[in-house]
Amino acid sequence: MNGPSGVIRLKTKEEIEKMRTAGRVVAAALTEVAASVVPGKTTTLDLDKLAETVIRTHGAIPSFKGYKGYPNATCIAVNEEVVHGIPGPRPLKEGDIVGIDLGAILEGYHADSAITIPVGGVSSEVQRLLKVTREALFVGIRMAVAGNRLTDISHAIQQYAESYRFSVVRELVGHGIGRAMHEEPQVPNFGRPGRGPRLEAGMTLAIEPMVNAGGYGVETLQDGWTIVTKDRSLSAHFEHTVAVTENGPDVLTLRPGETLP
Secondary structure, X not given: OEOOOOXXXXXXXHHHHHHHHHXXXXXXXXXXXXXXXXXXOOEHHHHXXXXXXXXXXXXXXXXXXXXXXXXXXXXXXXXXXXXXXXXOOOEOOOOXXXXXXXXXXXXXXXXXXXXXXXXXXXXXXXXHHHHHHHHHHHHXXXXXXXXXXXXXXXXXXXXXXHHOOOEEOOXXXXXXXXXXXXXXXXXXXOOOOOOOOEOOOOOEEEEOOEXXXXXXXXXXXXXXXXXXXXXXXXXXXXXXXXXXXXXXXXXXXXXXXXXXX
């Protein structure tokens, strides 16, 4: 199957089950990491070390570590950081928000997921940013139905986020996933509906809205990895690995007890 810039590889049911197993590892790591945050004490490197321990304890390998030279098992984005923040000695403080993005490889198959959580108490407006971004993810997931077009996902995410007067990052997109962490097709979080390849059962997608409280512009810091909002407004990021099936979208990285909005 050909997408706009390459071949989209459809997965068998057996391959999807292998990705689901990797997804359970990712979900377990995110759950433990999120529960470990202590305001004023926990550093972003603490989170990274814990995530890698959980992933390896489950017999998996961190997808991110070594990818294009990336040094860590996770990407940790704090406040105005959108994605790809490098973990370090920075302690998380009350009122921060922190995005945790990680992936795992198990039996040759990847899964990838991200959450953004508050550190202690945050304002109602910040809570709204987190809530809307997570809901935008599931609005997009609901469009991952065989027969739809790829940008039906994109349009749904954009419309939902912008209806709350937030902005959707344009320069970063979701992606196909499977034996490689990044496969075709790219999955934008914005655009007109009804475009791009038609969705088919067996497609596996990492859908990941990145939503800013201010403008949608971003820039990369001098470390070559960390992407921040140009206006330094807060940004939230949520992601799930999803399989398109004959019975609708199947989320492969749900965390224990996670409910779908």
